[in-house]
Structure formats: structure tokens, C-alpha cells
Amino acid sequence: MQLGVRVCVAILGLFRQGCLSRARILPHCSFSSLPRQMSKWDSHETCSLPSPQDKPRVLITGGLGQLGVGLAQILRKQYGTENVILTDIKKPAPHVFSNGPFVYADVLDYKHLRELIVTNGITWLVHYSALLSAVGEANMALARKINITGLHNVLDLALEHCLRFFVPSTIGAFGPSSPRDPAPDLCVQRPRTIYGVSKVHGELMGEYLHHKYGLDFRCLRYPGVISVNTPPGGGTTDYAVQIFHDALSTGHHECYLRPDTRLPMMHISDCHRATVEFMQTPESQLSLRTYNIAAMSFTPDELAQEIQKHLPHLKVTYSLDPVRQTIADSWPMRFDDTNARRDWGWAPAFGLEELVADMLRSIEDMRVSQGLPVN
Template sequence: MHVDMKECSSLQAGHPFRQRCAHSAYSHARLQQEAPVFLLLLDCVWQLWRQFPLALGFSEALLLRLATEAYASDYGTFLCSSHQERCALGVTDNTHCLFRALLRPGERDCYSNPLYEPTELAIWPSVHPQALQLWRGGLGQLGVGLAQKLRKQYGIDNVILSDIKKPSHHVFTSGPFVYADVLDYKHLRELIVNYRVTWLIHYSALLSAVGEANMAQAREINIRGLHNVLDLALENCLRLFVPSTIGAFGPSSPRDPTPDLCVQRPQTIYGVSKVHGELMGEYLHHKCGLDFRCLRYPGVISVSAPPGGGTTDYAVQIFHDALTTGHHECYLRPDTRLPMMHISDCHRATIEFMQAPESQLSLRTYNIAAMSFTPEEVAQEIRKHVPHLKVTYKPDVVRQKIADSWPMRFDDTNARRDWGWASAFKLEELVSDILRSIRDKRTTDGLPAS
């Protein structure tokens, strides 16, 4: 499989993405042709990738990206149900191609398999049920980074990281790691009892794109899994943290600023499950005394994770483009304002919130904010370090519509008043730090710093 295969054979053959992925369907619509056929194909490819790690030239990140984009519709690649429909609507002329985006400088390496060894031999995968595994993605960037910071404060052996997937060598050797499935209540209870757990930080969730394709599984992981964690926290008197997201808001929410308490009405099962978690945690706090804590994260900027093609990811890609091509084409209008945060601030906010005395908390769920900027504002700040940066604007209809429905600015007055939250990174500091981090990484990888 090659990344540069234009619109790929499934598009030319006329796979009905609009019907199978239920693009533009309303939540109350009675769907008759929806089916996760493309996701099943990706899952089959992932099973091959897992069983034969040297035989395929791409990484798991590419499969996850394709799964996300099939439902996110950030690019025109997976729109419409036939080649004829795509031509009639002018999709190629009016949208961006995902595969061309994957070939941009700095992108292709993120989706390539460094262990790949070309061979002409056929591969014969095992189809025995025990040889097949559930594909849920990897260890989360937020969880791994937060564990590192907690270990510095509380000691390596006092912070246990868990997942259902085999960790990297670096993660495995950096501190305690255990297998834990959020749906296995008995095993979770054993871990909590055996390790004498006092804090539980619950990041496990099926993300929006895959969740929309399989709502039954999303309900199991995002809601039943959450209920397992809530019950265990109650049973063992744990302090429980469950993060929420900017996706917990919808088009009817106030945008500038967005307060802690307002109409939310998200339009994905992922967002719905996050609102459900917020309300269940608050209910159990008032009803049973559960020490439940939740933060709504804005867009989080980190150079360690490659841009995923989402609505806020221009704020990562523009830094890479500034140091490589010197040109960035932005898919949002120059005046599109969204709330953002450096990942270091995100980690620190979580730790400070968990450490805050419960007597200081007037809410169980808080917004946290650091900055809010537009593409033009961040471009102007980058030009202070990279004067030759040129930015052109070609708004993408789909992503612009999403951005126009999201909060422009988070109101975090309550977090600042109750437990003293204050961000360390403003726009100037963020730009300087991200550029420095990218240059350092490129130097380490043997690439020109700029």
C-alpha cells in the first residue's frame, strides 16, 4: 500500500462512502444502508500489520488517520457515494485530497513503517479467533505525558500506567505498566486493591470517528466502561478524574466566551458520552460523596504527535511548514478564533486540579483556558522568528463549519478563582517553545533545523 495512490481504488470503484458512513444524516434519521465496511477493511489490514510487522510499509498511524477521515470529512477524499456523484458536485475542485496532504514535508515519515523490509513472499495470516485482537488505538499522548510528570512528583513506582495494548520500550521501561481493560470490572478491582490505588485518572475512550461507525461499541467503552470506573471509585473511596473535551459543546452553545454551565447538545456519541460522564460524576458527588473531578480541555498543541488533519491541527502544521517549505496553506479563514493550550499547561492543570483541596471546589467540571487565537494571529507571531513565512487561505467548507460551531473562547473564571489555575504559556511563549522543540527534534533526526 502506498500513500501516494491518489484517491485509491475503493473510490474509483465507487464505494458508497456517503451511504455507508451516514454522512449528513440527522441523529433521528432511520438509517437503512449504514455499514462500517471501510472500517472493517482497515481492521483487516491492521490485523495483517500486527501479525507481520515487517511486511507492510505503513504504520498504524496511517490506518487510524484513514478511519478518522472517513467520518470526519475534513478532506474531500471520502465524500459522496460514487465517482459520478463526485464529478457532479465538483468535489475534486472544491476540497482538498487527503493523500496529497499525507505527502507534505514532515508528514510522510509519520505514517511510514521504519521496520519495513520489502519481500516478494506471500504472507499467510492466522484467522484463528485467538489470533485476532480488538483494535482501539495506542497509548494516549496525554496519558503517557501526564504519567511522566506525576512520577517526578510522587516517585516512579507510585504511578501506574495501563492500557490494553503492548507499550513501547520507552514507556515500558519508564515506570510500572499493567494491562487493564476498562470493561473487565473484576480485573480493575484486583488492580485497585493489589496496588492500593488512591487516585484514578480515566482517559480510556473510543474516539468520535470510530464511535460514530459503531455506536454499540462506543456505548460499551465510553459509557459502561465509565460506569465501571465510577462504581470502583465509590467502592474504594478514590479520587477520580475524567477529562472532557471541547467536543462536549454543540452549535447551540454560547461561543464567546463559553461558560462552565450552558447548553451543550453535542452531535457525536463521543461528545454525548462526555456530557454523560460530567453529569454522572456530579450526581454521584452530591448523592454519594464521590470525589469526582473533570476538566474540559481546549485544543491541545504538542509537537510529539503529528497533525491529524482535524479542525485545530493547522495550529501544529503551520509550525512545521514555517521551518520546512516556508509556506502554509490554511483551511480556515484568517479570522477564525479557537481556544488553544500548550500540552505542558494541560498536564499541569490536571495535576494542580487533582491536588486542590475539595473544600475549594464549587464545581465538579471546569473549563480551563490558556489562549485563544486566529490563524492570522499565530502566523504573525511565527514571523517574528521566521520572517519569510507565507500563509495563504483556502477555507475548507466542512472544517470551517465545524470551527464556526465551536467555542471561540473558554471562560475559566471559576477555575482561576477556586483552585488558582493560571496558564504559563501565552501565544508568544507557545510559538517560541514549539519552534524550538521542532528544531531540536529535526536536529536529533539528522534533518536541517530550518
Template structure:
């Protein structure tokens, strides 16, 4: 990767990935794009362009203007929001992906887009979910992700486009607020612990799902994109994970640092239904074997860092610093 275009740069992954890429490859080498602008470090620290990813010409013009050799396509509606607005989700998630693939094909770019554990469904094996297994999701988000994996495979086999992707679990970050995902409770619980000392979970206890701390997710993207293409068999759908947890496990870890933290429940039937259709734990052997994936953070290490970092953010907000 030398000149990188990122769509959805102000989203959950994009806000941190752009800054990481600029740190590694140089600020001027990473072109951030999003539907709207904001007073964010991303828009100040390097090239930024407004982009609606459903506008194929605008995407091509930006990519061509900067002569990019890599497209990282992140713009999408997440699981819970997609279930509320399925038509919008299809048009944005699939239309935007098709446009990004076509731009990459026309300009000969390397290409990345994330998939998700949402690509699995209720008939997928729940424990130690294999890399290659049945995928029959019952959500629009899941349908989008399976379709996206297949579409990227098609562009690789049909056109030789160097497409790559990861099936992310729930991603936990102290930098970016939750954005409409089913696993967002695992972000919210840390924010609530620091600000209120208590949290009401919309996901039921004993609902285990895979999670990953954002620093590991960012490293995984870069490591995959820099990996030797000849070693990749799965390309667009590598299982990756760091931990399998339920709300009680996270709360117990938080109490090691904050003994008075309390957790109760008010279940959201929609998000609980989505969660129950997903795996309890997944097998990341293919990612480890083909390009050396290894997560650095387990639940204990992540929780310690989350609470420290969120505590620092709270002090900054108190002093009026953003």
C-alpha cells in the same frame, strides 16, 4: 494523590502526564495502562499494564493489585474520529468511563477525567462562554462529554466519590503527534512549519477556538487534584483556557521566527462543522476562583517554545536518536 492509575497512558495527554506524575510523585507510584504497548519511555520508566477499559474486571484487578488511591481516566476517542465511528465512540468513551467510575467507587479512589469545549454546541454563547450555560452539542464526542460530566456529578452526589474534571480546549504539544481531534491543526501547523515551511489548514481562517499549551494542561490537572475539595463547586466541568486563536494568528506568530512560512487552506467540512459549533472563547473565572488556575503560556510564548523544541526533535531524528 499517592498511588495513581492512568488509563489511555499512551495517548495525547497521557504520554506527558504520566512522565510528569512520575517526576512529582515517584516512578513506582504511577501505573500507566493502555490498550497496546509500545517502545516508549512510559513502558520503561515505571509500572505499565495492558488494559482494555471496556473490560471492567481487568481494570479492577489492576487497580486492586497496585492498591491505587487515584484513577485518572484518559482513554477515549477524540472528536473527529468519534464522528466517523459514533457507535465505537459511545461504547469506548461511555463504557470505559462507567467502568472507571465503578472501580473508583469500589476502591474508594479519587477520580479525574477530562471534559472538553466539545461539550458545548451551536446554541451555546460563542464569546466568553460562561461556566454554567446551555450544552446541546451536535457531535457524538460532545454528547459523550456532556454525559460524562453528568455521570461524574451523579457519582459525587450519589456515592460521595471525589470526582473532578476540566473542560479542555485544544491542546498543543511538541511531544505527541495529533490524534484525531478537531483542534489538531494547531499542532500540525507547528510540525509542518519546522519540517516543510508550509501548511495546508483544514480549518478556515477566522475560525477562533480556545487553545492551551500542554505544560499548562498538566499543571492544571495536578493543581485541581491537589485542591481542597471543600472549595470546589463545579468539580467535573471547570472551563480552562490560555488563548483564543485562528489559523492566521498562529501563522503570524510562526512568521516572527520563520518569515518564509506559508499557510493555505483546504477545508474539511466535517471538522470545520465541528469547529463552528464550539465557542470562540471561554470564561475560566470559576477555575481561577475555586482552585487558583492560571495559564503560564500565551500564543507568543508557546510558539517560541514549540519551534525550539520541534527543532531539537528534528536534529535528534536526523542523528537517529528517538
């Protein structure tokens, strides 16, 4: 084992001196992903991006999660259907196939990702692939592989091809020692979940590569995102989606968090708009590479009371999930997004009242269209 490492180190030294080609070294050495680009980036080259007048060519990883399809729809309206490619490892619904390009892509398959970027002339990469908080705690090894190894793959590719690179962070990037009410952009983080650790790792790696090599790295810390179209996927804030479906189907919701657990939340349309506006903002306006964005903050009890204004029969009971409650108790209660508002004009459109009215209306319409009863 030690001999193998010495051989790889010796070969890497020859590679950096220009004695060996990249193609001959890569298959035989098991370094972390960054040395793939070491010869190029150690020469202190910086990225030169396409002209602002050019339409971006966008690749979205993890596109069948909560956010990818909606973001692709918005970007396709602005830049053209063929200029936005959605990817995932799952089979999409028929309407996803019919609405624009979809390609199978595993973020752990570096070679295939590189081929997609090269053959499609990609200039923007939106990296949504990740295991969420509660699911990640149940399978730490898989979360580490997808959330960290997968991230290194796309960071390498963004460096090599001078892409504008976006990855979301989250309230999960904070920990028990962080300021909670509100949490500023810059503070102690120290999360205690693999999900949060991977997000802090992504923030810091992206910022490092920006400052050292000029990578156009951009990151937003999302609150809990609430949407109609995607079922809950293992996040700690998922109760705030499930409660609407339960209210209109059975009239009863069993919540896994305490009724007084306050967390920052956001309507998905605000989340998409923030992402697009942030990606379109000239670099000269950005004082940070990672920003908080905020919209509202509420507890399960406050959300239930707002829903009961529309559906008085809704009954909410509480059966605590110790894992999710512990996670929620380590997260911020509110975000301070002063810098995002100042630097690129961020402002949410949805508060709690608007969120509840829109979600109930949208889910009711969806259930009616599917022939399902509405309570």
C-alpha cells in the same frame, strides 16, 4: 427476550434484598454497569478517602495518547515512580517501559481493571481513554463503546473503591446553542458530536455520583491542547500542532479550517499543571466538580502570522474539511474560567507568543536529534 429481562429483574430484586451474592448474579444479567454496585450504594454509604498525608497510587487509562505520558512523568517526580501506573492497549515506545510501570489495560474489560486497582492499591484514577471528535464521527459505534461504556466501567470502580476520579472534558462538550464568546462553566451545552455527547454524559454522571454517593469526581474542560511529543490524533484542533511540524519540514501547511476560526487553546505544560493542581486541591475549596480552564484563543491566521515572525517563508493555504469546520463552528471561541481562577488559583503560564517560541524550539531540537532536516 422479555422472559430473560424479567428473570434478570427478579434476580436483581433478590440481590438487593441480600438473598443472592454479587458473584452469582453478575455473569447472567446484561444491565448497564451501575447495578454492579447497587446493593452497596443503595445503602447510602459514602466514600472515605485516604489521609491527605498518604501518597496517592495513580492509575492512568489511555496513557499513550497526547496527555498520559507527560502527566505520569510529573506525578512520578512528586509521588514516586512506582506509584503511577500507565495503561493502554497499544505497545509503548521503549522509553515508556523504562520510565515506570506500564500495564496493558482495556477500559472495556471491567474485571481486569478491577484487578489492577485492587492489586496495586490505587487511590487516584485518571481516565484519558477516548476517541476524539473527528475520529468519533467517522466511527460512532466505537466512540460510543469506548467513550461511554468505558467511562461507566471506571466510574463503577471509582465508586466501589472510593477513588479520587478525574476525567477530562473539552470544548466539544458545547454545541451551536451554547454561549460562544465566552462560554461559562454552567450553560446550555447540547453538542452535536458523539465525542461531545459522551463528554457531557461523563460530566453529568460524575456530578450525580458525587452528590448522591460522595464520589470525589473532578473534571476539567480542556481547550485544544498543543504539544510536541504526540502526533495529531483526530481532533478538530490538531491543525495547531501540525502547522509547527510543517513549518519546519516543508515550509507549507494546508489548513482544514477557515482562517478566521477562533478556538481556545493551551500549551500542554499548562494543561498538565492545571490537572495536577486541580487533583491536589482540597475538596473544601471546590464549588464545582467540572471547570473550564483557559489560556489563549486564536485563529489559524493569527497562529500563522505569529509563526511567520520566526519563519517568514511559511506558506499557509486552506482546504476546508466540512466535518471539522462544522464541529469547530459549534464550539466556544473562548472559555470563561473565572471559577477555576477563584477556587483553586488557576493561571496559565503560556500565551500565544510563548507557545509559538517554545513549540518551534522544541520541534527543531527533536528533528535535529532524529537527523531530520530543518527548513
